Amino acid sequence: MVYRDYVASPGGLSFGFMPTATIDQLSEPARAFVSSGPQRLVIGDERPEAADGRTFETLDPATGEAICEVAQGGGDDAARAVAAARAALDGPLRKVHAAKRSALINALAELIKANGDELAELESLDNGKPLAMARGDIAAAVNHLRYYAGWPTKIEGETIPVSARDVLCYTLREPVGVCAQIVPWNFPLLMAAWKVAPALAAGCATVLKPAEQTPLTAIRLGELALEAGFPPGTLNVLTGDGETGAALVDDPGVQKVAFTGSTVVGREIGEKCGRALKRVTLELGGKSPNIILPDADLDAAVKGSFQGIYFNSGQSCNAGSRLYVHGDHYDDVVGRLAQFAGEAKVGPGLDPDSQFGPVVSEEQFDRVASYIDSGLDEGAEAAAGGAPERNGGGYFIEPTLFTGVTDEMRVAREEIFGPVLVAMPFDDLEEVARRANDTEYGLAAGLWTRDISQAHKLAGMLEAGNVYINTWGGGDPAAPFGGYKASGIGREKGHANLDAYLETKTVWAQL
Ligand code: NAI
Ligand code: MG
Numbered sequence: 001m002v003y004r005d006y007v008a009s010p011g012g013l014s015f016g017f018m019p020t021a022t023i024d025q026l027s028e029p030a031r032a033f034v035s036s037g038p039q040r041l042v043i044g045d046e047r048p049e050a051a052d053g054r055t056f057e058t059l060d061p062a063t064g065e066a067i068c069e070v071a072q073g074g075g076d077d078a079a080r081a082v083a084a085a086r087a088a089l090d091g092p093l094r095k096v097h098a099a100k101r102s103a104l105i106n107a108l109a110e111l112i113k114a115n116g117d118e119l120a121e122l123e124s125l126d127n128g129k130p131l132a133m134a135r136g137d138i139a140a141a142v143n144h145l146r147y148y149a150g151w152p153t154k155i156e157g158e159t160i161p162v163s164a165r166d167v168l169c170y171t172l173r174e175p176v177g178v179c180a181q182i183v184p185w186n187f188p189l190l191m192a193a194w195k196v197a198p199a200l201a202a203g204c205a206t207v208l209k210p211a212e213q214t215p216l217t218a219i220r221l222g223e224l225a226l227e228a229g230f231p232p233g234t235l236n237v238l239t240g241d242g243e244t245g246a247a248l249v250d251d252p253g254v255q256k257v258a259f260t261g262s263t264v265v266g267r268e269i270g271e272k273c274g275r276a277l278k279r280v281t282l283e284l285g286g287k288s289p290n291i292i293l294p295d296a297d298l299d300a301a302v303k304g305s306f307q308g309i310y311f312n313s314g315q316s317c318n319a320g321s322r323l324y325v326h327g328d329h330y331d332d333v334v335g336r337l338a339q340f341a342g343e344a345k346v347g348p349g350l351d352p353d354s355q356f357g358p359v360v361s362e363e364q365f366d367r368v369a370s371y372i373d374s375g376l377d378e379g380a381e382a383a384a385g386g387a388p389e390r391n392g393g394g395y396f397i398e399p400t401l402f403t404g405v406t407d408e409m410r411v412a413r414e415e416i417f418g419p420v421l422v423a424m425p426f427d428d429l430e431e432v433a434r435r436a437n438d439t440e441y442g443l444a445a446g447l448w449t450r451d452i453s454q455a456h457k458l459a460g461m462l463e464a465g466n467v468y469i470n471t472w473g474g475g476d477p478a479a480p481f482g483g484y485k486a487s488g489i490g491r492e493k494g495h496a497n498l499d500a501y502l503e504t505k506t507v508w509a510q511l
Contacts, residue, residue, distance in 0.1 A: 030121035038069035042222030044084040045232035051076040061128035062348035064393035073240035075247040082253040085205035088233030098152040105149035107228040124349035128357035141193035147477030148197035175203035177255030185211035202501035212241040281490030286443030289436035290320035296448035308472030314419035318444035330425040341384035341399035358395040365395040368418030375411035433461040442484025
């Protein structure tokens with residue numbers, strides 16, 4: 001996911017950790033929410049506990065301490081949520097006409113905006129990201145809903161000039177049915193908005209399964225959808241872990257699955273949906289190459305490449321994690337990046353001075369730390385960072401930059417999903433395009449140059465669903481986003497994602 005221009009520019013502050021008692025820093029609505037006892041499911045207009053009463057703790061990544069308990073949904077709860085979605089779809093939701101659907105989505109967007117401070121605090125607390133970044137996520141979620149709010153009244157079929165005599169042939173575009181939408185923890189509310197907005201615009205009912213690391217804003221989203229006036233059952237929220245997600249995918253009442261997360265789980269979901277012939281879209285991992293050509297504006301390239309990898313502490317599916325710098329500028333660029341990285345301020349998300357937050361969990365900390373170890377073991381050198389240490393219970397990792405990297409090293413091939421960049425030199429365009437494409441992934445690629453023909457030539461050569469020229473990670477609700485190869489199937493955003501929630505019915509009438 002996406003680097004946008006609200007990101008603070010790099011440099012300036014000194015590096016340091018500042019663990020603090022974060023819940024005390026919350027404003028009243030967010031504190032009231034997390035103090036209101038175990039968070040329950042949202043199914044229809046009810047707020048049940050899990051059928052078997054199980055709960056789990058969601059943790060503050062800045063301290064490793066529990067924020068609150070959350071219902072751990074199981075198979076019975078998945079079935080109940082899917083039934084509620086089906087009841088909405090066959091009942092009240094079917095009667096909601098397109099203009100009303102549009103108004104409801106806009107109402108939800110307005111409620112998110114009105115509750116934006118609380119949502120941003122909850123997001124920062126649960127995920128660890130700096131509050132300013134969380135505010136950016138909430139604003140982007142509002143924009144996303146507003147974009148899709150425009151669609152319901154523009155979903156049109158066609159009349160087809162068939163050859164048969166005296167036949168009226170036309171198409172209808174109908175909602176695909178009950179959706180299972182499983183989202184990750186890196187942009188919790190924004191990824192939920194990416195999923196639910198096109199489903200709601202298409203007239204579907206959905207069961208949203210947030211990540212176990214970051215369930216809080218999804219629960220609020222479910223509450224706000226009811227407040228906005230959607231028929232109960234239109235948007236259900238099933239909290240829980242991977243087993244909960246698997247039970248939801250397996251439920252025979254689900255017609256369409258949308259998933260964002262790891263390629264491993266994406267393959268499993270794709271396999272299941274293939275067998276059951278459920279519609280499926282997958283937005284998966286990446287190891288995106290970012291190429292600095294010899295004639296690039298180096299100031300812009302260094303700044304953009306820095307944010308392209310370290311934004312959101314490297315926890316973006318489209319992070320620019322493999323940097324290829326033309327040999328003429330390699331030492332210069334690496335030196336500047338290492339300086340920015342050394343000056344970066346990593347700290348709790350609720351501390352206004354933090355430029356980058358902790359990574360989301362102990363599991364993620366250990367995963368990233370073990371990649372850093374593997375890089376050092378395989379002979380790479382850390383020009384910045386490189387020695388993650390748990391500090392004050394939080395999962396802080398300083399921006400790490402590897403040099404002396406070869407294309408075969410694990411740090412150059414595998415998705416790390418943390419603040420770790422590998423920088424490698426190259427000589428010519430064909431060579432760098434071949435090396436950039438030598439990966440199972442194909443989510444994003446970037447290039448920096450002042451030469452317009454080189455720019456478009458290389459953009460055409462790169463096997464990636466998103467190519468950034470002299471920028472990293474431009475994003476808009478209207479612009480399709482998704483991956484080539486093992487980075488996914490289908491596209492998020494734009495009318496491409498609306499299509500993923502619609503079936504086409506062709507009607508033949510003999511006149
Ligand atoms: P994950 O793919 O296990 O989790 C993502 C979501 O899927 C969560 O809601 C989770 O509960 C759910 N889930 C897990 N197993 C499932 C299953 N078998 N069936 C249905 N739903 C399931 O990712 P995880 O473990 O949080 O992170 C592991 C790695 O995945 C990261 O290190 C990163 O490389 C990648 N990742 C990529 C993301 C992206 O934006 N493309 C987002 C999060 C993780
Ligand atoms: Mg959490």
